[in-house]
Amino acid sequence: MTIQISSQNEFxxxxxxxxxxxxxxxxxxxxxxxxxxxxxxxxxxTPKSQQKPDAMDSITLVELVTMKDKEIKETLxxxxxQAEIQKTIDELRTEVDKxxxxxxxxxxxxxxxxxxxxxxxxxxxxxxxxxxxANNRKISSEELIKFAHxxxxxxxxxxxxxxxxxxxxxxxxxxxxxxxxFLGKVxxxxxNTPVLQSQGSYGEPMSSNRNTAQTEGTPTSSSAGWHSELxxxxxxxNSQILADFKGPKTESEDVGFMxxxxxxxxxxxxx
Amino acid sequence: xxxxxxxxxxxxxxxxxxxxxIDKESPDVNxxxxxxxxxxxxxxxxxxxxxxxQCSKTEQLKQIDILRNQLTYKTELLEKYKKSDQxxxxx
Numbered sequence: 001m002t003i004q005i006s007s008q009n010e011f012x013x014x015x016x017x018x019x020x021x022x023x024x025x026x027x028x029x030x031x032x033x034x035x036x037x038x039x040x041x042x043x044x045x046t047p048k049s050q051q052k053p054d055a056m057d058s059i060t061l062v063e064l065v066t067m068k069d070k071e072i073k074e075t076l077x078x079x080x081x082q083a084e085i086q087k088t089i090d091e092l093r094t095e096v097d098k099x100x101x102x103x104x105x106x107x108x109x110x111x112x113x114x115x116x117x118x119x120x121x122x123x124x125x126x127x128x129x130x131x132x133x134a135n136n137r138k139i140s141s142e143e144l145i146k147f148a149h150x151x152x153x154x155x156x157x158x159x160x161x162x163x164x165x166x167x168x169x170x171x172x173x174x175x176x177x178x179x180x181x182f183l184g185k186v187x188x189x190x191x192n193t194p195v196l197q198s199q200g201s202y203g204e205p206m207s208s209n210r211n212t213a214q215t216e217g218t219p220t221s222s223s224a225g226w227h228s229e230l231x232x233x234x235x236x237x238n239s240q241i242l243a244d245f246k247g248p249k250t251e252s253e254d255v256g257f258m259x260x261x262x263x264x265x266x267x268x269x270x271x
Numbered sequence: 272x273x274x275x276x277x278x279x280x281x282x283x284x285x286x287x288x289x290x291x292x293i294d295k296e297s298p299d300v301n302x303x304x305x306x307x308x309x310x311x312x313x314x315x316x317x318x319x320x321x322x323x324x325q326c327s328k329t330e331q332l333k334q335i336d337i338l339r340n341q342l343t344y345k346t347e348l349l350e351k352y353k354k355s356d357q358x359x360x361x362x
Contacts, residue, residue, distance in 0.1 A: 040286070044293045069283050076276040079324050085331045086323025092338035099345035106352055 040065055279317040285310055 040061040151157060156171040163169060168176075178184050285307040292300045318324075323331065 041289070041293075044290050065286060066283065069281065072280050073277060076280060078328070079276065079321055082323040082328055082331060083321065084323075085328065085335065089323075089331060089334055089338060092335065092342060096338055096341050096345065099342065099349060102349055103345060106349065110352075 276317070276321075279314050282307065282310065282314075 040058070043058050043061055154171065155163075155169070159171075160169065168174070173181075285303070289300065289303045289307055292303045326334075
């Protein structure tokens with residue numbers, strides 16, 4: 001195919017500008033094709049006289065272009081095969097993703113179950129420890145009931161069953177009861193009253209009081225006076241204080257609770 | 272898809288038109304070149320959209336093997352844990 005061109009310079013420059021733009025796009029896709037296209041157009045657009053000496057023959061270029069076209073078609077077939085393979089890959093990926101989601105779900109459930117079980121086991125172990133402790137230190141139920149009675153005897157734990165609003169009884173010593181007690185009556189005692197021998201716990205006379213009994217109610221013997229005062233009002237006030245108490249009083253040594261009030265000890269001796 | 276590809280990626284007719292217009296020195300050269308340019312752009316877009324051409328066929332087949340192995344392994348793992356009813360209570 002021979003091409004005779006006698007175009008003007010402006011035409012050539014216009015065509016070559018367009019060719020350059022076109023070729024820059026082509027180079028991104030079909031590098032080898034571009035070269036053949038470009039050379040073909042250059043040969044077509046350039047007059048024979050201006051052609052480079054090493055420019056290829058137009059026939060060769062056309063053959064090259066047709067060969068490239070065939071290559072493109074073959075490559076398209078390969079691309080179609082690869083597209084089919086890609087479909088398989090995508091399906092496999094979807095299945096793998098499903099399995100991943102199931103595994104994560106199962107893992108989450110297992111973790112929850114582990115947490116719940118570990119909590120339950122921990123609590124069960126604690127209870128077993130408590131059971132063993134209780135079995136090692138056995139207490140008879142009668143003793144427990146006895147202690148319960150003592151604790152609740154003063155009605156400090158719960159009100160008496162017959163208590164109603166307006167009842168003057170209280171779980172603590174009231175003003176009236178305190179005045180009726182020994183301490184309330186101490187102020188009424190005249191100064192010349194002989195100091196009686198006081199009783200310690202269990203009713204035995206205290207050795208310290210034998211010395212103080214010789215003195216007469218001096219302010220310096222305050223400790224002795226405290227003991228004597230205790231002995232005085234013990235029997236008087238206790239009957240009032242005990243008016244509201246329920247249940248029998250038993251020996252305090254079994255209970256082991258501290259009682260600074262010797263009135264209770266004298267109570268036990270009275271009982 | 273092969274037909275669509277052939278249509279999108281065949282430039283011979285366009286090139287022939289351009290050469291003819293250059294030969295005839297017709298004012299359609301510009302128009303023909305523009306048409307060729309548009310066809311090339313469409314061809315580029317078509318190629319970009321084509322699935323599976325990012326890697327070679329060999330790599331694709333390797334990928335398939337890997338995915339099949341993963342699928343088998345994970346399916347077995349799931350079956351194992353769903354059917355398993357023994358737990359180590361010593362821990």
